[in-house]
Amino acid sequence: MPEGDAVWRTARRLHEALAGQVLVGSDLRVPALATSDLARRHTLEVVPRGKHLLHRLEDGVTLHSHLRMDGSWHVLRRTTTAGDRPRSPRTERHTVRALVWTESVVAVGDSLGMLDLVETAHEARVVGHLGPDLLDRDFDRGLALANLMRDPIVEVGHALLDQRNLAGIGTIYATEPLFEHRVSPWTPVGRLSQEALGAVVDTARLWMVxxxxxxxxxxxxxxxxxxxxxxxxxxxxxxxxxxxxxGRPCPRCGTTLRADSIGQQPRARQITHCPRCQIRPSPAAP
Structure with missing residues (x-):
């Protein structure tokens, strides 16, 4: 699943292509939106929120999408006559879920995991559950740490991946900072000091930026x-x-790296770690 940095780059690419431009047409290929028409609306901005994309249009409408595992947005030059619906091998794939186009470009949303139209004033309906976004200029570090520490028995790797605590981290930005600070992903949050947990979060944010x-x-x-x-x-x-x-040697100590499951199904994820550098804590006494 694309993480916050990849979603940020996608939003930037869409914003640069569409912001300030009038949409000539749209084709939203999900049943609930099949009759929706975004034509004649200016794009105000395209912004990321964690792993979500918010395409804000005039008249108070937002096209919300989430890439999930395999989704992507691509910007292509239009080759059809002005006003005609764009047609190319990329736009006609059966996995395409959204097309929005201007006179010069077409944005293609392929294999999107979510696609909704919401009132811009009510975007909280689709992203209000998210914790502070690590790539937000006004990232609320204190709130993010408080969210992470509210359940002391949760494993830190699982807590970092929970978008309700802080938004944007996936397995890459859980795996790499935990290794950097020699913290096992299976360490209960309650066994970490606020300073240690804060260092992991700060590193994740630094590296995402x-x-x-x-x-x-x-x-x-x-x-x-x-x-x-x-x-x-x-x-x-x-x-x-x-x-x-x-399966390869740890770059720090040479021990064979492992990937093991963390969290409970259906939210369990595989996370890579070094058994020697990131010693798994013994179970707490009953």
Whole structure:
């Protein structure tokens, strides 16, 4: 599932293509929205909220989407006659759930996990359950920590993945900061100090912001000026230390990395860890 940094980049791409432009037409391919028409509305902005996307239009309407596991939004140049519905192999795929287009571009929402139209004033109906967004300029760190610590027996890895506590973290930004601070994902939150938990959250936010700035892949030759001096911690978004590297040696101690389940079904997730650097705590005494 795309994490907060990937959703932020998607929102930025859509915003740059659509903000200030008039939609010529729309095609929302879910039964509840099949007759909805967004034509003749200006796009005000496209913004992320955790892992959700909010496409705000004039007249107080928001097109809300969530990418879930396989969803994506792509911006394509229009090749059809002005006013005609865009047609191309990308727009005609059976997995496409949304098309919105201007005179010059078409935004294609493919394999979207959620698609809704809501009143902008009532966006809380679809995102109001989320905790503070790590990529929000006004991120409420105190509230995020309070949310994480409200149930002391919950495993920290599971608490970080719960979007009701803080929004935007997925398995990458739970796995990597916990490894950085030598914290087992299975440590109950109540066994961590506020300082230790805060350090994990701060690292997750720092690295998500870095990913937004640098992108998910190394810059092409000639565009690497920002990498002439590596970050002091050495972490880069295209060179994960342990995420997705189960079965390989730990970069810190050489122990074989493992991926194990955390949380309860249907919300259980696989999380990679080093059994030596991140010692799993013994069960609490009854």
């Amino acid at each position: 870095r990913s937004c700035r640098l992108g998910p892949v190394p810059p092409a030759a000639g565009r690497g000026a920002s990498l002439r001096s590596l970050p002091s911690d050495g972490w880069l978004p295209w060179a994960y230390r342990i995420f997705g590297r189960e």
